[in-house]
Amino acid sequence: MLTSWGLYPKVENSFCTFQSKRELVECLKKDKVYIPYGNGRSYGDSALNKDIIYCRPYNYFLDFDEKNGILHTQSGVLLSEILDIVVPKGWFLEVTPGTKYITVGGAIASDVHGKNHHIAGCFSQSVLEFNLMLPTGEVVNVKPEDELFRATCGGMGLTGVILDAKIKLKKINSTYINQTAIKTKNLQETFEYFERYKDSPYSVAWIDCLSKDIGKSILFVGDFLNDGMLEYKKKKTVNVPFFFPSFTLNKFSVKIFNFLYYNKIREEITSKTVDIDTFFYPLDSIDNWNRIYGKQGFLQYQFILPKKTSYEGLEEILYEIYKSGKGSFLAVLKLYGKENDNYLSFPMEGYSLALDFKIESGLFELLEKLDKIVVKYGGRIYLAKDSRVSREVFEVGYPKVEKFREIRKIYGMDKKFSSLQSRRLGL
Structure with a gap:
């Protein structure tokens, strides 16, 4: 049984995991509909489904430009693991939610925010670029000016699997x-x-x-x-x-x-x-x-x-x-x-x-x-x-939802990525 941090609802599931792009492509070739799943810290049903892609093992650090505070990691890395490395070197996350036990991929997919949104905005505003695997297995590099960026950041894992991301950090001089x-x-x-x-x-x-x-x-x-x-x-x-x-x-x-x-x-x-x-x-x-x-x-x-x-x-x-x-x-x-x-x-x-x-x-x-x-x-x-x-309450609050649905159909994302939440809301 799989559940979220809120322990509701509970779903019987099977999962496909990967540690390389090739293994992820093999997952996507299967006749299944998935939702990416990170460290299980979402509260609701946005990352719940009969079949999931477990992203946590895809968790290598790829590069850290210590001078300029730019970090490149795979999507399964936890924010806590980032802090362990960057804080002693005088850096911190520009935006962080109330828990450090979420993955980088989850932070982007939920476009998380923290106690400084009125100053720094959402997590996506610290993201310089990321690589996204589409339903076909194609990998695209996504930057803030791209429509896939606007759809994926906050898109709850429904546009594909985030592989890795470059994020900019905040300079600090104290813990x-x-x-x-x-x-x-x-x-x-x-x-x-x-x-x-x-x-x-x-x-x-x-x-x-x-x-x-x-x-x-x-x-x-x-x-x-x-x-x-x-x-x-x-x-x-x-x-x-x-x-x-x-x-x-x-x-x-x-x-x-x-x-x-x-x-x-x-x-x-x-x-x-x-x-x-x-x-x-x-x-x-x-x-x-x-x-x-x-x-x-x-x-x-x-x-x-x-x-x-x-x-x-x-x-x-x-x-x-x-x-x-x-x-x-x-x-x-x-x-x-x-x-x-x-x-x-x-x-x-x-x-x-x-x-x-x-x-x-x-x-x-x-x-x-x-x-x-x-x-x-x-x-x-x-x-x-x-x-x-x-669905009615959701749609009133999100006027750009039709653009999101349109992109899902254009790329065939609606045929390969789905969750309990997305089906309830018609995403």
Whole structure:
């Protein structure tokens, strides 16, 4: 059985793996329809299918221009493996999501973003070029000006198999971040502080979505220090060794967690120095943290709203969540800059909220209510997190989807690459 990080849904599958282009061509010659699969960190069903191409073993480093910060790797390399090599040499990823345990190919296919989208955009904006194997076995070199670039970045593995990529890195002079934490009392205050710190390179807020004070949060902003400390050691992790009983996470336990988390910071504004992993990858310190939600798994629901409607829309959505009592203790709010030209990339200029919900009775009905509010305010759902949104809701949020479908047909991608998600959404 194969599943995503959210442990839902589960699919019986067979896989074809490769360590050379020749082996991948042999996979594609088979009378099967595939989806590329990396390290299994997508939350929903975007990388799930009866037949998968397992890309993780295709994981060699090909070249590193240390002077100019340009890295060339095969697509199965993890971001964590990149950091181990480049950070001690004074480089960091220009854009990184909240986990470092995803592959380069997955980062491109999901066009991931991080705490600095308002400054640096998506991962694709650090990609100089990549090689893509098409359904025929032909390998094409793809650059940012190409339509295959716009289709593949954010295309959820539906355009072919990414073989390798050249990415540009960010110069740093420390493995430490000066982090400022700001406690806010409501959504209006949260927005005010986001705007006040909009020039900070990195920003993200945790929201207490079960509080009657709608939008109460802790905003974290930060930037790299300049102290020349470039030693990068792997931190110890703790492991969740078994699936928690389903009743463990409930309205009351989440309220207790939220109360403790909000009040662990006593001053309204505090600053301290934290390391890279603490600031960028806090959940990576807990192995198998997805087991906290129990064997039934969880859904991550991430949406984004245009800036002009973000406040009103978020207020309405947070109120619906508060009323439902199905609060998430992992609720993350981020500010975004302008969207790029990729056909299915998620970000737009505005605010995004990501929430984790334990799968339980009434959840899908709640999410359908939230979908309607997202559509009402001109927003969209993130495909890398999704496992249940309807085709109708999806299409409203992604106006360039017909161009994506057209390219799939032109290259015969629709006959060779498919996933549970792509069939549900008619991609």
